Amino acid sequence: MKTEELHCCGDIHKRASLDKWIERLQSTKLKLTTPRHVILEFLHKQSHPATNREIYNGISNDCDLASVYRTINLFIKIGFVHQFDFGDGIARFELIEPGLDSHHHHIICNDCSKVIEIDHCFPESLTKTISKHTGFSRIKHKLEFFGLCPNCQ
Amino acid sequence: MKTEELHCCGDIHKRASLDKWIERLQSTKLKLTTPRHVILEFLHKQSHPATNREIYNGISNDCDLASVYRTINLFIKIGFVHQFDFGDGIARFELIEPGLDSHHHHIICNDCSKVIEIDHCFPESLTKTISKHTGFSRIKHKLEFFGLCPNCQ
DNA sequence: TGGCTATTGCAATACATTCGCAATCAAAAG
DNA sequence: CTTTTGATTGCGAATGTATTGCAATAGCCA
Ligand SMILES: [Mn+2]
Ligand SMILES: [Mn+2]
Ligand SMILES: [Zn+2]
Ligand SMILES: [Zn+2]
8 A cells, every 4th residue: 555545646756866856956056055956855855845943943054044045935936936815824845747747736625734736827828818808928926725624624 | 097907817816805715714713813813904905925034024023024924824724814935935926715726826037036926827637647747636736936027128 | 058037035114903911990899 | 961881992012923133054156
């Protein structure tokens, strides 16, 4: 019996190996430091977005909390990490494979905070309609779902 | 020439009169205090979500900032106000007419922060699909759009 | 290996939001 | 109208997340 049996969208988080991510980091001008290495390693293991404090707790002694914040902000800037907002005022972060196919959303249980990845997305056609109606271009969206998970209903 | 010419979704914010809102407040056990009155009045005038500080600045001298926070939280609890998140870590609030027809979203310009109301919503059928796939019930969504407004492209 | 510079640790800071508590006031009772 | 009373307020302090200044440190390259 696999521990993955509860996963619902296994393909979403298909990721390159950790080594691949480290290569990617080294292919920039940025230094491969211990904080960057351990944070990359930590994020690579996660299956859901993690807060800066969760990251810090998961790697403790290897890096200061302020450096977790700085490193995550850096990873966002170079496109390694996406930020998600689950409505509690605490930012959450996920390592995201380059390319649009890994864009996805989440559903969060209002009771127990269980998170499941969702591969359904806001329809492209509706986005085009919104673009026509508003005149906005380069439209992106932030979308998360909330409800009661099977265990909490 | 009307000043409303730039509005794109005029129907979304059709609202009861301020007096109606005050009646609604009085029909609860809650006291009609000056802070509650002026905040209701301020929110009633707005066409976009406002931050607690914007509310405070818009009514200054009539109410303490802490009481703005408390009043807004109260209004959320009794269903008068909805909270929106534009991704900058500052909560925004809008007076929302009871009933599902006033549920809506926004598009925010990444450059100048211009906000336009959007009446398109995440499709109900897809929500049902997500419910089947995940087992979650009572699913709600948070959805906001971001892009470049006509003036900023 | 040594030097240059990016990066880090640490503490201080910024900022949104909440809380404790005494003073106040809206609403009900007399 | 006056009194009573508990909800509500103002004020300051506290909380929690996130950022920043700066001296010390440590990758990376010559
Ligand atoms: Mn995810
Ligand atoms: Mn709105
Ligand atoms: Zn999407
Ligand atoms: Zn919607």
